[in-house]
Amino acid sequence: MRSWKGIEILKNRIAFIVVLAIVIIMLFPIIWMVTTSFKNSVDSMSIPPKWFFQPTTENYESILKNQDFINAFKNSLLVAGISLAIVLIIGLPGAYALERFNFKRKKDLAFWILSTRMAPPIGVLLPFYLMFRRFNLTDTRISLILMHITINLALTIWVMRGFFREIPYELEESAQIDGCSTLGSFFKIILPLSINGIISTAILGFIFSWNDFIFASVLAGGNSRTLPVVVARFIGYYEIKWGELSAGGVVAIIPAIIFIGFVQKYLVRGLTFGALKE
Amino acid sequence: MKHEGKGMIKKISQRRKIVYYLLLPSIITLIIFTLFPFFYNLWASVQNYDLIYPNQRHFIGINNFIKAITNEEFWSTLKTTLYFSGLGVILQLLIGLGVGLLFGREFKGKNILRTLLILPMVAMPVATAYIWRIMFSPSLGIINYILQKIGLQGSEWIAGYNSVIPSLVVVDTWQWSPFMILIISSGLMSLPKEPYEAAKIEGATGFQTLKNITLPLLKPILSIAFVFRLIDSFRTFDIIYSLTGGGPGHASETLNINIYLNAFRNLDIGYSGALVIIFLFIINIITMFVIRRTGFEESILK
Numbered sequence: 341m342r343s344w345k346g347i348e349i350l351k352n353r354i355a356f357i358v359v360l361a362i363v364i365i366m367l368f369p370i371i372w373m374v375t376t377s378f379k380n381s382v383d384s385m386s387i388p389p390k391w392f393f394q395p396t397t398e399n400y401e402s403i404l405k406n407q408d409f410i411n412a413f414k415n416s417l418l419v420a421g422i423s424l425a426i427v428l429i430i431g432l433p434g435a436y437a438l439e440r441f442n443f444k445r446k447k448d449l450a451f452w453i454l455s456t457r458m459a460p461p462i463g464v465l466l467p468f469y470l471m472f473r474r475f476n477l478t479d480t481r482i483s484l485i486l487m488h489i490t491i492n493l494a495l496t497i498w499v500m501r502g503f504f505r506e507i508p509y510e511l512e513e514s515a516q517i518d519g520c521s522t523l524g525s526f527f528k529i530i531l532p533l534s535i536n537g538i539i540s541t542a543i544l545g546f547i548f549s550w551n552d553f554i555f556a557s558v559l560a561g562g563n564s565r566t567l568p569v570v571v572a573r574f575i576g577y578y579e580i581k582w583g584e585l586s587a588g589g590v591v592a593i594i595p596a597i598i599f600i601g602f603v604q605k606y607l608v609r610g611l612t613f614g615a616l617k618e
Numbered sequence: 619m620k621h622e623g624k625g626m627i628k629k630i631s632q633r634r635k636i637v638y639y640l641l642l643p644s645i646i647t648l649i650i651f652t653l654f655p656f657f658y659n660l661w662a663s664v665q666n667y668d669l670i671y672p673n674q675r676h677f678i679g680i681n682n683f684i685k686a687i688t689n690e691e692f693w694s695t696l697k698t699t700l701y702f703s704g705l706g707v708i709l710q711l712l713i714g715l716g717v718g719l720l721f722g723r724e725f726k727g728k729n730i731l732r733t734l735l736i737l738p739m740v741a742m743p744v745a746t747a748y749i750w751r752i753m754f755s756p757s758l759g760i761i762n763y764i765l766q767k768i769g770l771q772g773s774e775w776i777a778g779y780n781s782v783i784p785s786l787v788v789v790d791t792w793q794w795s796p797f798m799i800l801i802i803s804s805g806l807m808s809l810p811k812e813p814y815e816a817a818k819i820e821g822a823t824g825f826q827t828l829k830n831i832t833l834p835l836l837k838p839i840l841s842i843a844f845v846f847r848l849i850d851s852f853r854t855f856d857i858i859y860s861l862t863g864g865g866p867g868h869a870s871e872t873l874n875i876n877i878y879l880n881a882f883r884n885l886d887i888g889y890s891g892a893l894v895i896i897f898l899f900i901i902n903i904i905t906m907f908v909i910r911r912t913g914f915e916e917s918i919l920k
Contacts (some may be wrong), residue, residue, distance in 0.1 A: 356725035362717055364732050366738055366792065371762065374750040389760050434644030441637040451621045453644070458851045458901060462650060462877050463894040466887065467658035497644060499773045522636050551742045553856045557883055569746040572860050575748065582752050589745035596740040600733055603740070 344569035361543055370593070372550035384582040399587035409588065412570035419481055419566055420549035423488035424542055426494050430489075432538070440512075450501075457494040461554050463528055469558055479561030485557040492545035499544075499606075503537030504530055540606040543599045550595055567592050656898075662891030667845055669885035682892035685758040692870075694868065694892075695876040702858075702872055706790045710847060711840070713791065716800020719828075721803035732803070735796045743793065743856035750789050751776070776862050782870045789857050796841055805839035806832070830858050846909050849901060873897055 378395040403409055428512050438450055465487070472483045511533075512525045520528065531538070553568040560569050571588050679850045686692045703722065721728065753759050753777035762772030774786045822830070829878045833840075853874055858864070864871035864879060871879070877897065881890035 352723045352725050355720040355723040355856070356727070359717065359720050360727075360732055363734050366735060366796070369746060369749050369753065369792065370737060370741065373746070373752060376749070376752065376834050385758050387758055387763060389763060390681060430643040430647055433640040437637045438639035441640075443637055449641075449645075453648060456648050458849050458905065459652055459656075459876075460874060460894070460897055460901070461855070462853075462874055462881070463659055463898060464655045467655040467662075469882075470658075470887070489647060493644065493647060493651075502841065547740050551740075551744075551856075553744050553860070557859075568742055568856075571742070571744050571748070575751070575860075585748050585752070589742075589748055591742040592745040593737075596737065596742065600740060603736070615660045617719070 369615050373495045373586045373589050376582055377590045381581060381583055384586070390607055399583040400591075401593065402584055403587045408565070408570050408573075409567075409591075412567045413591070415481060415484075415560075415564055416550055416567040417487060419564075420546050422481075423485040423549055424492065424545050426485070427489055427492045427545060428538070428542060430499060431493050431496035432531070433526065435497045436504055436530055438497065439501045439504040450498075453494050453497055456490075461490070465555060465558055472559065478559060481564045481599070483559045484556060484564060484566065487559060488549045490551060491548050491552060491555075494599050495548075496545060497543055499541050500537060503534045504542075507533050534540075537606065540603050543603050547596055547599065547603075629816045641736065659891040659894045662887050663895050665888045665891075667886075667888035667891075669887055676889075678888070682889050683896070685889060686695045686892055686896060691868065691876070694854075695871050695873045697874040698783065698851060698868075698870065700875070702786060702790070702854070702870075703848060705784070706787045706794070707844065707847050707851050708793050709787065710795045711844060713795040713871065714802045715840075717795070717799045718802030718806060720831075721799065722806045730799070735799060737796075738793045739796045744860050746793070747789070747857045747860040750792075754785060754861075760878050775868075777866060779866055779869045782862055782866060786858055786870055788860065789861065790851065790854060793849060793857070797847065801839060802836065805836055841908065845905060848908070852897075852901060874898075 362447065377399050378397070379390065379393050380396050383390045383393045421565045438453075452554065466484075466489060469478070472478045474481075477483045509531060511529050513531055516522075551568060552566070553572065556566045556569045557572070560566055565573075571592050574585055574588055663682050664677060664679055668680070695846045703833070721732065726850050753761050754777075755779060756762055756772060756774050759775070761775070765772050773785075776782050809832070812825065814833070815880055817827045817831055852872075854872065855874055858870055858872060858875055859878070862870045864875045873893070874897070877890050877893045880886050880893060886888075
């Protein structure tokens with residue numbers, strides 16, 4: 341019995357070492373990006389690669405002086421923030437209705453909502469691009485905000501539906517006996533009790549919108565370029581200035597780095613449309 | 619009692635009405651963003667519609683579809699898509715299963731390691747694509763440097779015709795195996811304990827337990843992960859476009875990239891509309907097939 345336990349402990353150790361090795365390998369590109377961003381232009385391209393070097397902040401200074409980059413950062417914040425707010429205003433009541441009410445063909449409706457997420461963005465982009473052109477809306481933040489609704493609406497409805505399901509019926513029932521209306525119980529019971537779910541869904545939605553490249557690459561011009569578009573254009577400007585490129589990349593992935601801790605708990609749920617919980 | 623019943627009925631009919639108010643904004647928005655583009659693409663697909671000569675637009679029936687299926691470029695983009703997605707998703711599933719099983723064991727720092735693993739998935743793909751571009755550089759990149767250091771031959775990576783898709787699969791797998799790992803490891807935690815105890819008593823080997831208990835129990839979860847990843851993988855845009863733009867030549871031009879180039883570089887709205895319809899058709903067929911075969915529907919539509 342004792343030796344069996346010893347084998348188990350050994351197996352756990354081995355699992356730890358293998359997982360640690362995999363995590364280090366997986367993080368290597370990001371670590372490499374961060375270190376490259378602190379190298380001067382000679383060190384960043386030297387072969388053999390320099391593992392130890394005199395760190396410099398010149399790349400960040402150069403990036404943060406770049407007006408295109410600053411504007412893009414603001415545009416990204418605005419587009420992701422506003423489109424996400426719209427998604428929550430539209431999607432939260434929808435998710436509530438889908439979870440708490442029974443009506444004909446509810447399953448079909450739920451599945452249809454899910455299936456809209458399967459549609460390739462390229463198919464959505466083309467007709468809207470032509471429409472925005474007709475209404476002189478290309479190169480505006482409005483067009484991007486509208487398109488980013490498609491990125492997150494179906495996801496929000498599905499994930500929030502799962503969070504709402506966990507709130508016991510009885511809470512709402514007793515409130516309604518006390519004279520609370522349906523809307524009242526939605527605002528006073530459902531929303532406050534699922535605030536963690538709402539925040540983590542919102543963070544995930546924010547990151548998806550923040551990262552979007554395909555919509556922004558077509559719809560955004562000089563006035564509305566978001567961060568991914570500007571980062572992609574850097575390769576043209578900076579070509580071989582790997583330090584600047586990396587510094588731009590680091591700034592662009594900061595929201596993701598800040599938020600992973602918070603999203604981690606609910607990420608599986610978000611990425612599988614609530615099909616799996618943790 | 620009767621009185622109460624009546625009250626309940628009134629309440630239900632009130633609730634009926636409110637359900638529409640709650641749902642309508644979502645439904646209308648989704649209709650605008652899915653049905654409008656679908657019918658527009660359908661309409662465009664039967665037109666000769668080139669944005670360079672918008673006045674010469676006219677109805678041409680199914681000619682755009684015929685153009686596609688008689689076009690060698692179309693078949694080669696389809697092959698590239700299947701090569702990229704097939705290789706990538708299978709690799710990610712295997713890695714997910716292996717590492718997911720390792721996460722099933724007890725060790726310190728498990729949560730921190732799992733959190734760190736998420737980073738490739740949520741970091742901006744355009745930004746991470748550039749660090750891969752730098753690392754892939756044949757003469758100055760770190761990957762070839764390390765390979766040569768340990769006595770292996772370097773590769774041209776994204777610059778080579780034959781190595782470009784495997785290189786993109788490396789990036790895609792780097793980005794998305796965490797997704798598989800997370801899903802599979804959380805799926806493993808939700809499995810019932812009893813079958814494992816029974817297996818232990820009967821003296822089953824680790825491999826037998828995996829094959830006869832774990833994999834069958836995990837099947838619904840594996841199929842959810844598979845379907846989501848496969849569909850997402852068909853739509854991969856960011857890393858391919860920013861790493862290779864479909865090149866060298868057309869070597870990494872997937873159907874998705876090909877549609878993008880036809881629409882926004884060639885401005886051929888009619889032909890790209892037809893390609894979008896074909897793309898949707900393929901996604902639907904594969905989704906239906908996978909759903910039927912794996913019981914995915916029951917697990918997601920509880």
